[in-house]
Amino acid sequence: MLTIFGERGGNFCDGLSRRTFLKVGGLALGGLSLPEILRAEEKAGLRNSHKAVIMVFLPGGPPHQDMFDLKPEAPKEIRGEFNPIKTSVPGIEVCEHFPRLARMMDKFVIIRTIVGATGDHYSFQCLTGRSHRAQPQGGWPSMGSVLSKLQGPVNSFVPPFIGLAPPMGHMPWADPGGPGFLGPAHAPFKPSAEGKADMVLNGITLDRLRDRKALFAALDRFRRDADHNGVLEGVDRFYQQAFGILTSSRLAEAMDLNREPVKVRDRYGYGVNKNRDDGGPRTLDQFLLARRLVEAGARCVTLAFSRWDWHGNNFGQGREDMPMLDQALTALVEDLHMRGLDKDVSVVVWGEFGRTPQINKDAGRDHWPQVSCALLACGGMRTGQVIGATDRHAAEARERPVAFGEVFATLYHNLGIDPNVEIVKDLTGRPQHLVDNYQPMAELV
Helix, strand or coil: CEEEECCCCCECCCCCECCCEEEECCCCCCCCCHHHHHHHHHHHCCCCCCCEEEEEECCCCCCHHHCCCCCCCCCHHHHCCCCEEECCCCCCEEECCCHHHHHCHHHEEEEEEEECCCCCCCCHHHHHCCCCCCCCCCCCCCHHHHHHHHHCCCCCCCCCEEECCCCCCCCHHHCCCCCHHHCHHHCCECCCHHHHHCCCCCCCCHHHHCCHHHHHHHHHHHHHHCCCCCCCCCHHHHHHHHHHHHCCCHHHHHCCHHHCCHHHHHHHCCEEEEECCCCCEEECHHHHHHHHHHHHCCCEEEEECCCCCCCECHHHHHHHHHHHHHHHHHHHHHHHHHCCCCCCEEEEEECCCEECCCCCCCECCCEECCCEEEEEEECCCCCCEEECEECCCCCCEEECCEEHHHHHHHHHHHCCCCCCCCEEECCCCCEEECCCCCCCCCCCC
């Protein structure tokens, strides 16, 4: 929460006015000066292009062998109740509950051999590319925070990193991705109900907001009172971002889905605007919102869809959620292609681990970190292919295991960033690479 104080009068015990202050909450966002932005984008080759990534997190660990790696020849207690169907790419099959994706398989990539999961319910690896264990002081930053640090905002009106996931109970999968050692200046903007309230002036006039003398005086006092541990390193960025959001309608307009034609909204679907238990919401609007936000200027948008921790009733829940994901995801990818964004915006869909080959007594599947899957699209990648192969029970990677870090190296490459050259400094000033010695995937770039 950033509080910018104005003139004195009607004071609290510390001498500050009760009425004359402006609160800009939840705007712990990244920003750079215009010269820094231009230098960063020129270095990355982005001066005429706005690269972005949309991360769709499936909280709880989706069942890979019931979605994109079906084993119809396996015993019944392993293969489950769903059948594979052919796709538009010969030789590739997916679950019968993804008919739209099957028709568009040429625009997707399936990775069947994601390895290296910790087995914990945690969005961390999917948002940072690293394990949450043995972190440096302050923690590893998520990709959105790295982009905020390295590239800053595309414009001052839209945060570079936006986390759409609402609070999801006590589970660690609820984290939309944090800034880690990069500090709160690069945390995601979270347009929840509270965040939306931050985008209006609440009685503060633009003339008063533009009183730069009062603003800078308040910021100077803020600096003097700040500690020196780096937490408030981004106070100028808070100001720049807050001022931009409050003096422009661009972000609020991007979040207004009523501006979309009804036929577009119908194509995405609507779903249920309510969290599934302690998982994510089942609203499909967030996929459309993600597209609108990257168009408006966001560099990274993260969202969470439903709850996939199906220890029981795996197939009943799959019959509900898989068609919804199929509709919204294919609408998003189709939209990106139709709008000419397919070379610039990368899409990744995955969860924290896979599920057990053996179906349990409750008709569910349990945690299985040995292997999981991911779905990629757009970003200029070579699509229409499957990467990796598991054994006959989808229990282990048999060919081409893929680490989380490899996917991240590929996404950074798509964004115009060399993950083996660019660095960010941690709280001790030590340079840290963006990934752990991984290269972009040769199959995709």
